[in-house]
Amino acid sequence: MRHSGRCGFLATDHQLRDRDHWGFNAASLVGVELSTEAVSLAICVFCGASQGDSPVYTEAGYQLGKQLGSRFHRLIYGAGGVGVMGAVARGAAEYGAKIVGVIPSFLREREMGDDIPPQEIIITTNLAHRKTTMMNLADGFIGLPGGYGTMDEMFEVISMSALGVERRPVVLVNTNGFWDLFLELVDELGKRRFLPEDKYFIVVDDPAEAIDRIEFARDAR
Numbered sequence: 052m053r054h055s056g057r058c059g060f061l062a063t064d065h066q067l068r069d070r071d072h073w074g075f076n077a078a079s080l081v082g083v084e085l086s087t088e089a090v091s092l093a094i095c096v097f098c099g100a101s102q103g104d105s106p107v108y109t110e111a112g113y114q115l116g117k118q119l120g121s122r123f124h125r126l127i128y129g130a131g132g133v134g135v136m137g138a139v140a141r142g143a144a145e146y147g148a149k150i151v152g153v154i155p156s157f158l159r160e161r162e163m164g165d166d167i168p169p170q171e172i173i174i175t176t177n178l179a180h181r182k183t184t185m186m187n188l189a190d191g192f193i194g195l196p197g198g199y200g201t202m203d204e205m206f207e208v209i210s211m212s213a214l215g216v217e218r219r220p221v222v223l224v225n226t227n228g229f230w231d232l233f234l235e236l237v238d239e240l241g242k243r244r245f246l247p248e249d250k251y252f253i254v255v256d257d258p259a260e261a262i263d264r265i266e267f268a269r270d271a272r
């Protein structure tokens with residue numbers, strides 16, 4: 052755990068209201084101590100409640116969580132204790148990350164599990180409210196492997212970027228070529244002129260690089 056010994060201050064109410072003051076989501080600073088060399092980001096991770104057919108997916112999730120904690124970032128995720136979600140949370144918790152889990156009440160029993168890492172839990176009324184809540188808290192988005200839920204969440208942030216109403220970075224971690232079919236679909240839709248030529252997301256192979264890209268976007272502001 053590397054959080055000890057950091058010099059810190061808290062954002063003021065004025066700073067919290069003024070997103071541009073920080074150039075990114077100042078809400079991510081609430082209650083967070085800052086080091087002199089690193090400023091915390093709130094990174095929203097969308098990923099599966101299942102573990103998939105290979106341990107590489109949960110391993111990627113764990114590594115992403117570990118990187119978030121090691122770099123003092125905050126994890127915003129779906130409050131799962133199972134599947135890839137659980138792996139991200141365990142990695143983040145083991146490396147000292149602050150975690151905010153957002154989950155609709157009807158999924159609590161099914162997806163939180165018994166050994167969910169310590170986190171601040173926000174209960175929402177439904178899936179749409181959960182997604183909006185997670186998005187409102189985030190400085191950037193990372194997509195790991197997952198199922199319908201993950202696809203829904205990633206399509207929403209990518210399509211909002213394409214509409215020009217979303218400017219925060221969106222990064223897909225292509226573990227084991229998981230996103231290749233999605234990339235083919237996007238290429239094909241582009242060829243048929245149903246999508247713009249520009250890409251509204253970044254694809255990386257490695258979880259650490261996903262965080263590099265979101266940090267880079269912050270530093271470029």
Ligand SMILES: C/C(=C\CNc1ncnc2c1ncn2[C@@H]1O[C@H](COP(=O)(O)O)[C@@H](O)[C@H]1O)CO
Nearest residue numbers: 098099100101129178179197198199200201203
């Ligand atoms: C837009 C709506 C429904 C579309 N479906 C989902 N939307 C959001 N989240 C969902 C949906 N289906 C499942 N989920 C949850 O997402 C998490 C990851 O799921 P995955 O399928 O394993 O990737 C998990 O918590 C799912 O329960 C209605 O508003």
